[in-house]
Amino acid sequence: MKKGSIIEVKIEDIEFPAKGIGYVNGLKVFAKNAFPGQVVKGRVSKKRREYAEIKVLEVVEKAEYEIEPMCDHHGVSGGCIQQVIPYEKQLEFKTDEVKKLFEESNVTMGKFLGIESSPEINHYRNKMEYSFGDEVKGGELNLGMHMVNKRNGIVNIDKCCLTDDDFEIVCKATVNYFREKGLPFYKVMQREGYLRHLVIRKAKKTGEIIVNLVTTTQIDFDLSEYVEIIKNLDYKGTLKSIIHTENNSFSDAVIPEKINILYGEDHITEELLGLKFKISPFSFFQTNSEGAEKLYSIVRDFMGDASNKVVFDLYCGTGTIGQIAAGKAEKVVGVELIEEAVVAANENAKLNNLENCNFIAGDVAEVIKTIKDKPDIIILDPPRSGVHPKAMEYVVKFNPKQIIYVSCNPKTLVEDLKALQIGGYEIEKTVLMDMFPHTPHVETVVNLNKK
Ligand SMILES: C[S@@+](CC[C@H](N)C(=O)[O-])C[C@H]1O[C@@H](n2cnc3c(N)ncnc32)[C@H](O)[C@@H]1O
Numbered sequence: 125m126k127k128g129s130i131i132e133v134k135i136e137d138i139e140f141p142a143k144g145i146g147y148v149n150g151l152k153v154f155a156k157n158a159f160p161g162q163v164v165k166g167r168v169s170k171k172r173r174e175y176a177e178i179k180v181l182e183v184v185e186k187a188e189y190e191i192e193p194m195c196d197h198h199g200v201s202g203g204c205i206q207q208v209i210p211y212e213k214q215l216e217f218k219t220d221e222v223k224k225l226f227e228e229s230n231v232t233m234g235k236f237l238g239i240e241s242s243p244e245i246n247h248y249r250n251k252m253e254y255s256f257g258d259e260v261k262g263g264e265l266n267l268g269m270h271m272v273n274k275r276n277g278i279v280n281i282d283k284c285c286l287t288d289d290d291f292e293i294v295c296k297a298t299v300n301y302f303r304e305k306g307l308p309f310y311k312v313m314q315r316e317g318y319l320r321h322l323v324i325r326k327a328k329k330t331g332e333i334i335v336n337l338v339t340t341t342q343i344d345f346d347l348s349e350y351v352e353i354i355k356n357l358d359y360k361g362t363l364k365s366i367i368h369t370e371n372n373s374f375s376d377a378v379i380p381e382k383i384n385i386l387y388g389e390d391h392i393t394e395e396l397l398g399l400k401f402k403i404s405p406f407s408f409f410q411t412n413s414e415g416a417e418k419l420y421s422i423v424r425d426f427m428g429d430a431s432n433k434v435v436f437d438l439y440c441g442t443g444t445i446g447q448i449a450a451g452k453a454e455k456v457v458g459v460e461l462i463e464e465a466v467v468a469a470n471e472n473a474k475l476n477n478l479e480n481c482n483f484i485a486g487d488v489a490e491v492i493k494t495i496k497d498k499p500d501i502i503i504l505d506p507p508r509s510g511v512h513p514k515a516m517e518y519v520v521k522f523n524p525k526q527i528i529y530v531s532c533n534p535k536t537l538v539e540d541l542k543a544l545q546i547g548g549y550e551i552e553k554t555v556l557m558d559m560f561p562h563t564p565h566v567e568t569v570v571n572l573n574k575k
Pocket residue numbers: 408409410439440441442443444445459460461462465486487488489505506507532
């Protein structure tokens with residue numbers, strides 16, 4: 125087997141995040157987004173003495189449990205690859221994958237409480253980021269998702285199983301308008317062009333929509349006609365805001381160098397567990413609102429009776445978990461890197477008549493040293509990279525009785541749990557919450573107590 129060769133492999137096992145495992149002549153072969161029971165054909169992308177990795181080109185034989193995909197783009201766009209797996213089976217795989225990570229790291233889950241399903245399995249996303257591009261070089265302008273196994277191809281998304289109709293009508297109107305105007309999309313390699321991304325957010329509970337068009341400033345284009353078109357679409361929800369973000373950076377990420385409000389306000393409002401949350405265009409907010417209610421309820425239950433307790437909400441985003449805790453706690457202190465999210469968190473606390481919350485902007489690893497309060501409970505909800513070792517040192521030094529760790533990446537979670545165990549914490553219980561049906565991702569919530 126050589127790098128670049130095409131091989132067939134039967135998938136026998138799976139590991140996080142949805143990496144199928146098979147064997148060819150005794151060599152372990154990993155295939156991303158391949159599932160036990162499938163026979164897949166793929167190109168070898170990595171070859172080592174102990175293992176190989178392939179990029180799947182085709183499912184040669186389906187697994188016996190597979191169902192028909194809902195979406196026409198299945199297999200072309202990469203976002204929702206697991207829709208051919210029945211939902212119960214998706215939950216089973218995610219559970220096995222996370223359990224295996226704990227076992228291999230020799231970290232206990234404590235009492236394992238199973239996996240909670242997402243309240244909505246389809247159309248659950250409240251945010252989507254689409255890219256402008258073409259499907260084949262020189263083809264017509266598209267607006268949609270990156271194609272699987274094709275570096276620069278963008279497939280137009282007319283119907284998507286992750287979002288609702290309001291996302292689709294905005295996408296359709298946007299791509300039609302800019303096709304008619306003949307405006308070029310931005311080519312990352314050449315660093316040339318105008319249209320980059322379209323980011324849509326729709327608060328599921330309030331129906332409020334924010335449309336954010338991201339372009340370079342290479343062309344001075346008057347967007348007033350586009351604004352009128354977007355304003356006059358027939359929405360199920362309510363359009364609250366149209367934003368133009370200027371981004372001339374070389375990276376393909378959405379980087380807001382300048383934000384121009386073209387219509388309405390600079391935020392939308394979502395409701396979770398009876399509280400209101402302002403969501404600004406670039407602050408983190410869980411992408412599955414109903415799932416978030418379930419996730420935060422788990423955290424609230426794990427906290428138990430928090431009256432007279434001081435709670436730290438580290439990596440707090442717009443302060444959602446902290447404010448849900450604040451109803452019970454004596455005081456909540458939140459820390460978050462994105463300043464805009466902290467401004468929103470403090471405004472949200474006012475909006476929700478919570479006077480016992482203080483949200484601070486900065487890097488947890490730095491800010492944590494300066495906090496004078498003494499926490500009874502620390503809630504950790506870090507990004508995929510986990511808790512920085514410097515921050516972890518202070519978490520342990522604060523010596524709280526209880527730590528609740530909410531993680532979107534079980535790989536970094538198990539490493540951080542090892543550090544907390546060394547710091548004198550005992551894992552009492554673990555539960556999984558599926559916030560992302562049809563994708564490989566899953567949230568894990570762990571409750572730890574000081575020994
Ligand atoms: C998984 S999100 C959790 C947000 C929030 N708890 C929620 O449920 O909406 C992680 C958050 O950590 C923030 N973040 C990332 N690195 C950070 C750091 N070094 N210090 C503080 N916050 C950070 C991100 O901006 C993001 O809002």
